[in-house]
Amino acid sequence: MKPQWHFNLRRPCERMRNSKNDAFFTAESLENVSEALVREGIQNSLDAPQRGAGGVRQITVRIRFVPKAPAQVRQFLGGHFDSARQNFERGLAHPNLHALFGEDCGHLVFEDFGTRGLTGDVNEWRLERAEQNAFFRFFRAEGSSAKTGESIGRWGIGKQVFLTAGRLHAMFGLTVRADSPARVLMGSAVVQSHTVGEQDFQPDAWFGCREVADDPVTPVTDPQVIDAFANAFDLKRGDLPGLSLIVPSVDERVNTEDLRRGIVRSFFWPILQGELVVDLEAPGETWRIDAETLPTHRSLLPAPEAAVIEFASWASTAKASEKVILPTEGATRPSWKDFGEQLLPEAKLNEIRTRLETAQRVGIKVPVRVRPKNEGGTESMSYFTVYLATCRDAGHRPIFLRDGIVITDVRSPLMSGNRSLVVVEQKALAGLLGDSEGVNHTQWQKDSDKFYNRYYYGPDTIKFVTRSVYEIMQRLHAAETKGDPTLLLDIFFLPTEFGLGVDAGLEVRVVDGGGEFRHHLTHLSLTADDAVAVIAALRFDNRSRALDEPRPFPRRTLRDPSPIARSLLAAARAFFRLRLPHVHTDQWQLPAPPSPPPSPAMRHRLAR
Numbered sequence: 001m002k003p004q005w006h007f008n009l010r011r012p013c014e015r016m017r018n019s020k021n022d023a024f025f026t027a028e029s030l031e032n033v034s035e036a037l038v039r040e041g042i043q044n045s046l047d048a049p050q051r052g053a054g055g056v057r058q059i060t061v062r063i064r065f066v067p068k069a070p071a072q073v074r075q076f077l078g079g080h081f082d083s084a085r086q087n088f089e090r091g092l093a094h095p096n097l098h099a100l101f102g103e104d105c106g107h108l109v110f111e112d113f114g115t116r117g118l119t120g121d122v123n124e125w126r127l128e129r130a131e132q133n134a135f136f137r138f139f140r141a142e143g144s145s146a147k148t149g150e151s152i153g154r155w156g157i158g159k160q161v162f163l164t165a166g167r168l169h170a171m172f173g174l175t176v177r178a179d180s181p182a183r184v185l186m187g188s189a190v191v192q193s194h195t196v197g198e199q200d201f202q203p204d205a206w207f208g209c210r211e212v213a214d215d216p217v218t219p220v221t222d223p224q225v226i227d228a229f230a231n232a233f234d235l236k237r238g239d240l241p242g243l244s245l246i247v248p249s250v251d252e253r254v255n256t257e258d259l260r261r262g263i264v265r266s267f268f269w270p271i272l273q274g275e276l277v278v279d280l281e282a283p284g285e286t287w288r289i290d291a292e293t294l295p296t297h298r299s300l301l302p303a304p305e306a307a308v309i310e311f312a313s314w315a316s317t318a319k320a321s322e323k324v325i326l327p328t329e330g331a332t333r334p335s336w337k338d339f340g341e342q343l344l345p346e347a348k349l350n351e352i353r354t355r356l357e358t359a360q361r362v363g364i365k366v367p368v369r370v371r372p373k374n375e376g377g378t379e380s381m382s383y384f385t386v387y388l389a390t391c392r393d394a395g396h397r398p399i400f401l402r403d404g405i406v407i408t409d410v411r412s413p414l415m416s417g418n419r420s421l422v423v424v425e426q427k428a429l430a431g432l433l434g435d436s437e438g439v440n441h442t443q444w445q446k447d448s449d450k451f452y453n454r455y456y457y458g459p460d461t462i463k464f465v466t467r468s469v470y471e472i473m474q475r476l477h478a479a480e481t482k483g484d485p486t487l488l489l490d491i492f493f494l495p496t497e498f499g500l501g502v503d504a505g506l507e508v509r510v511v512d513g514g515g516e517f518r519h520h521l522t523h524l525s526l527t528a529d530d531a532v533a534v535i536a537a538l539r540f541d542n543r544s545r546a547l548d549e550p551r552p553f554p555r556r557t558l559r560d561p562s563p564i565a566r567s568l569l570a571a572a573r574a575f576f577r578l579r580l581p582h583v584h585t586d587q588w589q590l591p592a593p594p595s596p597p598p599s600p601a602m603r604h605r606l607a608r
Contacts, residue, residue: 035262091191117177
């Protein structure tokens, strides 16, 4: 039987519908259709691994992008759409289907290796018998997924991005698996509801074989037909288990640079861990993206993202000795407000602080209890890991990963002075957060249909994870932000009759051409996360008088002056020029990195 495209007639009792799945892959949190394609395609591959020794997954993905296909390939494609030409023209609202197979017709191939392929009975069409049937879920179901727990996907809609990536809204899939038949080929398309002649048709179509109109379409098993497809599109599948997808007449928005960027941005973690290798091919160019070559692809990303990936190179291989494990006794309920002190006692804070000071980076293993509400659900102690590194940049948000994929639109506080990764890999917590994700896996949503009311303290758990970096840094800085009247002595001071130091508070009034502003502060931390104004924070004795020789005072060293420190110095100079013009402020300096700590000669002197 010759395979072809099959559309189903719409019966009078059936609702007319048009798919809106495209909208899920055009969210602002996704850069473009190329990024959506690699995110959904690779996550499906990561969800179906053939695990080796020790349960390790090692997956290779091959993406071949051909922007302009040879004439023989275009003819091959056109011939397979001829039988349903009118259906596609009406369903796509395109007047001439053959124009889509012109010289600008390209295609995209997506193949995975080290996976199981689409297992299950290829003839099954009944839901109650197809619970774990991957073939059924991929080709015969929409919005239905059997994935749970450590699986990345949930909604059964991700595969639709391959349809979105093509102008025909169609794809072909060749899978090799352990089940019988071992090699099968099938096609899927979703257009709009349409009319041909006097007949109304549903939007769904399948490429395969069937003899009776109401029977399900069955996949192609003829070796000659399958080999012809494999040769036409230069597939590397052979007899290796896995799935090969072909997107004909690929959308003009798809390009290799966006594909590369999407791979690096979304999957740097499994790449760094050696679980994923991606080969990207285009005419005249080939890129292998693995743990060794990943640094050469960082230039595709903005500098802050590239720096985080560099930091992730350490985090992905961090030793147990480089991590601080927080006590499980504090994991009574996911609340930093109520149980933060038990989770982060002073001893643990000191350990974290010491590692940041000595190594400039640390991993923090945070425990959290997961309590499912469903019958038979077992409460378990889970955890996630926060990786912190100090930096000189400002305005970073943590990057969140679940099971290796970056969750791009998690709402968390903006941080300064550090880079951070929050990595969730343990099954119970990964399952909870995965259930809260939307279709495109870019957010954790407390009201998601698959999450709402399924877990005790479910929304609190999301908040606990998303605020983890902020809460940890707040507690680390708590001691530093306590009043310290000697904090700025190495930058500027006034001598008093008691020696060099500070005394009673005085409002500081700085006047310039732009007007006047006032500040009265008891303390200032130069390492604070956010400095809200350019100020001079000075406290001194209003009765101060000059001394012949300044007395010694405790040293305070600025290892790396920040912009706020420089602004403070400028404001202090302006203040003294206005109120105490006899003070020689021109000699006041900040140490410039990487200069050594200030010497005694840098102590400020009051001119007589």
